[in-house]
Amino acid sequence: MTTNTPAVATATPETQAPRETYLNCSSGFMSWAGTLDHKRIGIMYLVGVGIAFLAGGLFALLVRLHLWEPEGLLFSNLDYNQVFTLHGAFMVFLFVIPAIPGSIGNMVLPLMVGAKDVALPRLNLLSFYLWLTGAILATLAIVLGGFDTGWTFYAPYSLYTDKAVVTIGLAVFVLGFSSIFTGLNFIVTVHKLRAPGMTWFRMPLMVWALYSTSILQVLATPVLGITVLLVAFERLYHIGIFDPRLGGDPVLFEHFFWFYSHPAVYIMVLPAFGIISELVSVHSRKPLFGYKLIAFSSLAIAIISFLVWGHHMFTSGQSTYAMFAFSFLTFFVAIPTAIKEFSWVATVWKGSVALNSPMLYALAFLIIFAIGGLTGVILGTLNVNLHLHDTYFVVAHFHYVMMGSISLAFFAGLHHWWPKMFGKMYSETLAKIACLIIFVGFNMTFIPQFIMGSRGMPRRYATYVPEFEPFHQASTIGAIILGCGVALMVFYLLQSLLSGKKAKENQWGGVTLDWHTPTPPPHLNFDHEPKVVHEVYDYSTLDYESMQRDAT
Amino acid sequence: MIHYLIQDPPQDPPKWDGVPAPDIDQFGQFPKLASTFHDVDGLFYFTYAVCIFFFVLITGVLLYSVVAHRRKTWDQKPLSNVTHNTPLEVVWTLIPLVLVMIMFAWGFKGSLDMTVVPHEAHLNTYKATAKQWSWQFTYPDGTTSYDEVWVEAGKPVQFILESKDVLHAFYVPAMRVKRDVVPGRYQSAWFEPHFTKEFAEGEPREQTFHLFCAEYCGLDHSRMYAKVHVVDAETMAKTPWNLVPKPEDPIEDKIAYGKQFANAQCLSCHSTNGAPGVGPTWKGLFTKDADGNYVGRQRDVLEGGQKKTITVDDAYILESIKEPMKKLAAEFPNGGMSNFDSLKDDEARLACILAYIKSLADN
Ligand SMILES: [Cu+2]
Ligand SMILES: [Cu+2]
Numbered sequence: 001m002t003t004n005t006p007a008v009a010t011a012t013p014e015t016q017a018p019r020e021t022y023l024n025c026s027s028g029f030m031s032w033a034g035t036l037d038h039k040r041i042g043i044m045y046l047v048g049v050g051i052a053f054l055a056g057g058l059f060a061l062l063v064r065l066h067l068w069e070p071e072g073l074l075f076s077n078l079d080y081n082q083v084f085t086l087h088g089a090f091m092v093f094l095f096v097i098p099a100i101p102g103s104i105g106n107m108v109l110p111l112m113v114g115a116k117d118v119a120l121p122r123l124n125l126l127s128f129y130l131w132l133t134g135a136i137l138a139t140l141a142i143v144l145g146g147f148d149t150g151w152t153f154y155a156p157y158s159l160y161t162d163k164a165v166v167t168i169g170l171a172v173f174v175l176g177f178s179s180i181f182t183g184l185n186f187i188v189t190v191h192k193l194r195a196p197g198m199t200w201f202r203m204p205l206m207v208w209a210l211y212s213t214s215i216l217q218v219l220a221t222p223v224l225g226i227t228v229l230l231v232a233f234e235r236l237y238h239i240g241i242f243d244p245r246l247g248g249d250p251v252l253f254e255h256f257f258w259f260y261s262h263p264a265v266y267i268m269v270l271p272a273f274g275i276i277s278e279l280v281s282v283h284s285r286k287p288l289f290g291y292k293l294i295a296f297s298s299l300a301i302a303i304i305s306f307l308v309w310g311h312h313m314f315t316s317g318q319s320t321y322a323m324f325a326f327s328f329l330t331f332f333v334a335i336p337t338a339i340k341e342f343s344w345v346a347t348v349w350k351g352s353v354a355l356n357s358p359m360l361y362a363l364a365f366l367i368i369f370a371i372g373g374l375t376g377v378i379l380g381t382l383n384v385n386l387h388l389h390d391t392y393f394v395v396a397h398f399h400y401v402m403m404g405s406i407s408l409a410f411f412a413g414l415h416h417w418w419p420k421m422f423g424k425m426y427s428e429t430l431a432k433i434a435c436l437i438i439f440v441g442f443n444m445t446f447i448p449q450f451i452m453g454s455r456g457m458p459r460r461y462a463t464y465v466p467e468f469e470p471f472h473q474a475s476t477i478g479a480i481i482l483g484c485g486v487a488l489m490v491f492y493l494l495q496s497l498l499s500g501k502k503a504k505e506n507q508w509g510g511v512t513l514d515w516h517t518p519t520p521p522p523h524l525n526f527d528h529e530p531k532v533v534h535e536v537y538d539y540s541t542l543d544y545e546s547m548q549r550d551a552t
Numbered sequence: 553m554i555h556y557l558i559q560d561p562p563q564d565p566p567k568w569d570g571v572p573a574p575d576i577d578q579f580g581q582f583p584k585l586a587s588t589f590h591d592v593d594g595l596f597y598f599t600y601a602v603c604i605f606f607f608v609l610i611t612g613v614l615l616y617s618v619v620a621h622r623r624k625t626w627d628q629k630p631l632s633n634v635t636h637n638t639p640l641e642v643v644w645t646l647i648p649l650v651l652v653m654i655m656f657a658w659g660f661k662g663s664l665d666m667t668v669v670p671h672e673a674h675l676n677t678y679k680a681t682a683k684q685w686s687w688q689f690t691y692p693d694g695t696t697s698y699d700e701v702w703v704e705a706g707k708p709v710q711f712i713l714e715s716k717d718v719l720h721a722f723y724v725p726a727m728r729v730k731r732d733v734v735p736g737r738y739q740s741a742w743f744e745p746h747f748t749k750e751f752a753e754g755e756p757r758e759q760t761f762h763l764f765c766a767e768y769c770g771l772d773h774s775r776m777y778a779k780v781h782v783v784d785a786e787t788m789a790k791t792p793w794n795l796v797p798k799p800e801d802p803i804e805d806k807i808a809y810g811k812q813f814a815n816a817q818c819l820s821c822h823s824t825n826g827a828p829g830v831g832p833t834w835k836g837l838f839t840k841d842a843d844g845n846y847v848g849r850q851r852d853v854l855e856g857g858q859k860k861t862i863t864v865d866d867a868y869i870l871e872s873i874k875e876p877m878k879k880l881a882a883e884f885p886n887g888g889m890s891n892f893d894s895l896k897d898d899e900a901r902l903a904c905i906l907a908y909i910k911s912l913a914d915n
Contacts, residue, residue, distance in 0.1 A: 244736030383662030456725025461774035467573035
C-alpha cells in the first residue's frame with residue numbers, strides 16, 4: 001500500500017492456489033445457464049450479441065456483394081429484399097440495442113456502483129432468456145419463409161406481404177421485454193445499491209449513461225410492443241387500424257414506430273457515450289471535462305429524444321406545424337450531443353494520453369461520431385431532408401452512428417474491460433492493426449454512400465441506375481476490408497482466452513470502483529465492502545503499485 | 553456471369569436504359585438543379601461547410617493532443633487537471649446553437665417554398681398514380697402515359713399523388729422533389745422544371761431525368777422507375793406522349809399506337825382473346841386468307857330492329873365506332889357501347905384502331 005490512499009482498499013492475499021473468481025467459483029452447464037451472477041449473465045449476453053453481430057455482418061456482406069453490378073450479382077429481387085431486411089433486423093434488435101447494456105453494462109454497472117449484483121438478479125436472468133427466445137424466434141422466421149418488410153415494418157406493405165411477419169413481430173415483442181427488464185433492473189440498482197459514499201455526482205459517467213438509457217428503455221419500448229402487436233392483429237383479424245382498405249391510416253403506423261425508434265437511437269447510442277466518457281478519462285488520466293454537463297446532457301437527450309420522432313417523416317405529408325416543431329427540436333438534440341463531443345476532446349487535451357488499443361478504438365469513435373453527428377445536422381434541415389430522405393445519404397449517416405460509433409464504442413469497451421472480465425490480455429499489436437483496418441474499411445464503405453445518396457441513389461434498391469456503379473463497388477471493397485478487420489478482432493480476442501498473457505490487476509490505471517476489485521472479480525464482486533471517499537476520476541488517488549501487480 | 557447460376561437472367565432491359573447520367577454540380581454532390589429550389593443546394597452546401605469546419609476543428613485538436621500529449625513513460629501525469637471552464641463551455645454551447653438556428657430557419661423557409669403550391673402550378677395539374685411497380689401519369693387534358701411523363705420547361709407543374717396499393721415515394725433527384733405516396737389519401741408535389749444545359753443550334757430542346765420510387769414497396773421497388781422528359785413549349789404542343797401516326801407512317805407504328813389506345817379506351821369492354829365481356833370480343837372479326845389478305849367474318853346484326861347477316865369490313869368497323877347504335881351486334885340487342893364523339897372526325901386514330909383490330913388476325 002502506497003501513501004496514496006486508493007478510494008477503496010484492495011487486498012489480494014498472495015496464496016499458492018489460484019484465487020477464487022466468478023469464473024472458477026463453480027462449474028458445470030447449470031452453473032452458467034442458471035446463474036444469477038450479473039457477470040456471468042453479461043458473458044452469456046456477450047456471446048449471444050457477438051453471434052448476432054456476426055450473422056448481421058454476414059448479411060451485410062451479401063448485400064454489398066450483390067450490389068457490385070447495377071443489375072445485381074447474387075440474388076433475385078425477392079431474395080435481396082429478404083437479405084437486407086435480415087441485416088437490419090438482426091443488427092438493430094439483436095445486436096445494437098441489447099449489446100452494450102446487456103453485456104458490458106451488466107458486467108460493469110454493479111462493479112461501478114460498488115454493489116454485489118444488480119438489484120433483481122432473477123429478472124436479469126429472465127432478460128437474457130427473453131433475448132434468447134427473441135433470437136430463436138427471429139431465426140425461426142427465416143425458416144418460415146423469411147420477411148421482406150425492411151426492419152421498419154411499414155404498413156400497409158407489412159400487412160399484405162405473405163412472409164413470416166407475425167413471427168418476427170413476436171420476436172421483436174419478446175426482445176422488447178428483455179430490454180424493458182434490463183432497464184428496470186438498472187434503474188433500481190442505481191437508486192438502491194450504490195456503495196456508501198457514492199453520491200449521484202460521484203457516479204462514473206458510464207453509470208449515468210446506462211441510467212438515462214434505462215429510463216428510455218422503460219418508457220419507449222412498450223410503444224414498440226403495442227405497435228407490433230397491432231400489426232399482428234391487423235394481419236390476423238383485419239381490424240382496420242393501419243390498413244387503408246379498411247379505413248386505417250398507414251401514417252399512424254409511422255408515428256407509432258418512430259415514437260419508439262427515435263428514442264431507440266439514443267437507447268443505442270447513450271451507452272456508447274458512457275463507454276467513451278470512461279475511456280477518454282482513464283486513458284488520458286484526467287478527470288472528465290465538464291462532468292456535470294455531460295451527465296445532464298445525457299438526461300436532456302433522453303427527454304428531448306421523445307419529441308423528435310417526426311423528423312423521420314418529413315416527406316410523409318405531415319402538417320407544416322408538425323414539420324416546424326420536429327425540425328426545431330431535432331436541432332436542439334444536436335446541442336447536448338455537440339457538448340459531449342467537445343468535452344471528450346477537451347478531456348484528451350493536455351492529458352497523459354496512452355495510445356493503447358481501447359484508446360485507439362475510442363479515438364476512432366470520436367472521429368467517426370463527429371461525421372455521424374454532423375451529417376445528422378444536414379439531415380435535420382427541412383428542405384434538404386426532402387431531397388436526402390430515403391437515399392443512401394441517410395443510410396451512410398445512420399451507419400456512421402450505429403455501426404461506426406456504437407459498434408466501435410462497444411469494441412472499445414470490450415477491449416477496455418476484457419482484462420477485467422477474463423483476467424487475460426489479448427495481443428495489443430494485433431488489436432491496433434485490427435482497429436486500423438476497421439477504421440479504414442468502415443470509412444471506405446460509407447463515404448461513397450454519402451456521395452451516391454446526395455446524387456439521388458434511393459435506399460433498399462436491389463438494382464440501380466448504372467452511373468452509381470463505381471460508388472457501389474468502392475463501398476463493397478470497403479465492406480470486405482471492414483469484414484477482415486472484424487474477423488481479425490474475433491480471432492485475437494478468442495486466442496487471448498486460450499493463450500493470452502495474464503492481465504494486470506489494474507490494467508489501465510482506472511480509479512473507478514470497477515478497478516478496485518480483484519481481476520477478475522470474485523463471485524460477490526468485492527472482498528470488502530467498498531466505500532467511496534474521493535470524487536470520481538480523481539487520478540491523484542491512482543495507486544501506481546496496483547497497476548504493476550499481476551492478477552493472481 | 554455468376555448470377556445466372558443463382559437467379560434468372562433479367563427479363564427486360566431496365567426501364568432506365570438509354571437515359572443519360574445527369575450532370576453533376578461543381579461540388580460533385582448533387583445532380584445539377586433542374587428546378588427552382590435553389591435553397592436546397594444553398595443550405596446543403598452552407599451546412600456542409602459548417603460541418604467541415606467543425607470536423608477539422610475537432611479532429612485537429614484531438615489529433616494534436618494525441619500526438620503532443622501522448623504518454624511516454626508509464627507513470628506520466630497529465631499536464632493539466634482542469635475539470636471545467638465555464639466561459640469555454642458557454643461559448644461552445646452558444647455558437648452551435650446560433651448556427652443550428654440559422655439552419656433551422658433557412659430550412660423551414662425552403663420547405664415552405666416546396667410544399668406551398670403556387671397558383672400557376674394549380675393550373676397545370678397532373679396526376680401520378682403509383683401502383684406496385686409502375687407509374688401512370690394523367691395530363692391536365694385527361695390523356696395518360698405510363699412510366700414516362702412530359703413536362704414543359706419553365707412552367708410550374710403540380711402532381712397529385714395517389715397510390716393504388718402500398719406506400720411509394722415520388723422522387724425526382726434533379727428537381728429535389730420527394731413526397732411519399734400514401735394509399736388512402738392524396739398528396740401533392742410541385743416543381744418548375746428547367747433545362748440544366750445549353751443547347752446547340754438545331755438540337756432538340758429536351759432533357760430526360762430520373763424519377764425513382766423512394767419508399768420501399770416490395771418486390772420490384774428498385775425497378776419502379778419513370779422518365780421525366782423536360783421539353784420546350786413547341787414539343788409540348790405536339791403532345792409527344794400521345795403522338796398519332798399519320799397515314800403515310802409504317803403500319804407497325806399504327807398498330808402499336810392502336811394497341812396503346814385500345815388498351816386505355818376500349819379493352820375494358822372488349823377482349824382480344826375470345827373472352828366474353830360487356831361487348832363482343834374482337835378476336836375473329838378478321839382472318840387471313842392464303843394470300844395474306846384480311847377477310848371479314850360473317851356476322852348477324854340488328855339494324856332498325858331487322859336482323860340481317862353482313863360481312864365485316866373496314867366500313868362496318870368504322871361505323872360501329874362512330875355510330876354504335878346503327879348496326880347492333882346480334883348478341884347485344886341492347887347495345888351498350890359508349891359514344892366516342894371525339895373519334896368521329898379523327899381519321900388518323902381510327903386508322904390506327906382499325907389496323908390494330910385487323911392485326912389480331914396475324915397470330
Ligand atoms: Cu430519429
Ligand atoms: Cu417503391
